[in-house]
Amino acid sequence: MLTLRDLNRATLARQHLLAPSPRSPGEVVAAVAGLQAQEPRPPYLGLWARLASFERSEAHAALHERALVRAxxxxxxxxxxxxxxxxxxxxLLTPVLGGALAARFPGVSFDGVLEAAGELLAxxxxxxxxxxxxxxxxxxDINERALGYAVRMGSPLIMAPTGDPWSFPRDAAFGVPGIELAPAPVERLIERHLAAFGPATVADVQAWSGLSGLxxxxxxxxxxxxxxxxxxxLFDVPGAPLxxxxxxxxxxxxxxxxxxxxxxxxRSRVVDPGFAVTTKNLRVRAxxxxxGFVAGTWQLKRTARAATVLLSPFLDVPVATLEEEALRLLAFAEPDATTHTVRIAP
Structure with missing residues (x-):
C-alpha cells in the first residue's frame, strides 16, 4: 500500500525534483514527457528547477537544431x-484534437482549410x-478565429524559434516541422506517462494525455x-523509482x-485540493x-533595476526557508537586475 507521501516522492523523483539532475535538457524533457509551454519562459524555468546545471543557451540551441520543439x-x-x-x-493525438475542433465548431468541414494552410506554410x-x-x-464563410483554431488543432506544426531571450516572441510563428511522423503504439505513450508521473490511475493517464478508453x-x-x-x-512500469x-x-x-x-x-499527491493554483481563466499559477507539496504561489516582479519574487503563501513557512532557492531563481531569470529580493505579497 502506498501512502500519499510515497506517491509524492515517487513523482518528484521521476520529475527530477528530488535531486538536481546531471542529465542534458533534452534528456530531462524526454524523461518528464514534455514541459508545458503555453508561454515562452515557463519551460526554461521548469528545466532550471530540474537540472544541476543549466544555461538558456542549451535549450536555445536545441530548439534551433530541432532536437527540441514547441508544439x-x-x-x-x-x-x-x-x-x-x-x-x-x-x-496519436490527432483524434483527440480533431474531436475538440468538431465539438467547438459542429457541422463545419475544415479539410480544405487544412490543405490550404499546408500550402501557405510551405x-x-x-x-x-x-x-x-x-x-x-x-x-x-468560416469565422476567422475558427480558421486559426482549425489549423492549430488539425495540423502537426511546430513553433519557429527566434533569437528572443526565451527563444520565442509572444506572437510566435508556426511552421511545418520538417520531421517525419512515425506513430508509436499507444502502449508506449502509457509507459511514458507512468515513467514520468507514476504510479497512477487510468484516469490520471487519460487526464494528462487527453485520450480516452485506455x-x-x-x-x-x-x-x-x-x-x-x-x-x-494504480499502475506502474516495472522497476520505476519508489x-x-x-x-x-x-x-x-x-x-x-x-x-x-x-x-x-x-493532484492531491502534490497539492492540497483546497489550494487555488488555477485561475478562473485556467492559468496554472507558479x-x-x-x-514536496505546494506551499504557496509566487510571482516575479521587475522594475528597471530590481527583480523581486513575491510569495503568496498557503502555509506558514518562514521566508528564510525559501530565500536561498528564490534568489537562485532570480539569478537565472533576471541576471541583469542589480538587486534581487524576496518578500511576501501584500
Whole structure:
C-alpha cells in the first residue's frame, strides 16, 4: 500500500525534483514527457528547477537544431518536447484534437482549410495573425478565429524559434516541422506517462494525455498493479523509482503551467485540493514546494533595476526557508537586475 507521501516522492523523483539532475535538457524533457509551454519562459524555468546545471543557451540551441520543439501536444496545449516524441506521439493525438475542433465548431468541414494552410506554410513560418487573413480570402464563410483554431488543432506544426531571450516572441510563428511522423503504439505513450508521473490511475493517464478508453489497454499491458491508502488501483512500469515517503524533498520553485501540476486527474499527491493554483481563466499559477507539496504561489516582479519574487503563501513557512532557492531563481531569470529580493505579497 502506498501512502500519499510515497506517491509524492515517487513523482518528484521521476520529475527530477528530488535531486538536481546531471542529465542534458533534452534528456530531462524526454524523461518528464514534455514541459508545458503555453508561454515562452515557463519551460526554461521548469528545466532550471530540474537540472544541476543549466544555461538558456542549451535549450536555445536545441530548439534551433530541432532536437527540441514547441508544439501543440497533450490536451491541445503547447508543450516543449523532443523531436522524437513529437514524431511518435503527435499522430496519436490527432483524434483527440480533431474531436475538440468538431465539438467547438459542429457541422463545419475544415479539410480544405487544412490543405490550404499546408500550402501557405510551405512558403515559410507564419504567425496566426498573418495566416488567418490569407485563409479568410479563400474561406470567407468560416469565422476567422475558427480558421486559426482549425489549423492549430488539425495540423502537426511546430513553433519557429527566434533569437528572443526565451527563444520565442509572444506572437510566435508556426511552421511545418520538417520531421517525419512515425506513430508509436499507444502502449508506449502509457509507459511514458507512468515513467514520468507514476504510479497512477487510468484516469490520471487519460487526464494528462487527453485520450480516452485506455483502461482495457492498460489491463492488457505487463504493468505493476499497486494500491494506495484510499484503495485505488494504480499502475506502474516495472522497476520505476519508489523512494518512499520518508525521503527529504528540497524547496523547489516551479513556473506557471508546470507539468508536475498537470499530470493527474487527482493532484492531491502534490497539492492540497483546497489550494487555488488555477485561475478562473485556467492559468496554472507558479508554485513553490516545501517538503514536496505546494506551499504557496509566487510571482516575479521587475522594475528597471530590481527583480523581486513575491510569495503568496498557503502555509506558514518562514521566508528564510525559501530565500536561498528564490534568489537562485532570480539569478537565472533576471541576471541583469542589480538587486534581487524576496518578500511576501501584500
Amino acid at each position: 501543440t501536444m497533450w490536451r491541445g496545449t503547447l508543450h516543449l518536447v523532443t523531436a522524437e516524441d513529437f514524431a511518435a506521439f503527435r499522430p 512558403e515559410g513560418p507564419m504567425t496566426f495573425n498573418e495566416l488567418r487573413p490569407r485563409l479568410l480570402e479563400r474561406f470567407p 483502461k482495457p489497454v492498460m489491463y492488457g499491458m505487463p504493468l505493476e498493479r499497486l494500491r494506495d491508502d484510499r484503495g485505488r488501483e 523512494p518512499g515517503g520518508s525521503v527529504a524533498a528540497p524547496v523547489r520553485f516551479l513556473p506557471e503551467f508546470d507539468t508536475l501540476l498537470l499530470g493527474f486527474a487527482d 508554485v513553490y514546494l516545501v517538503d
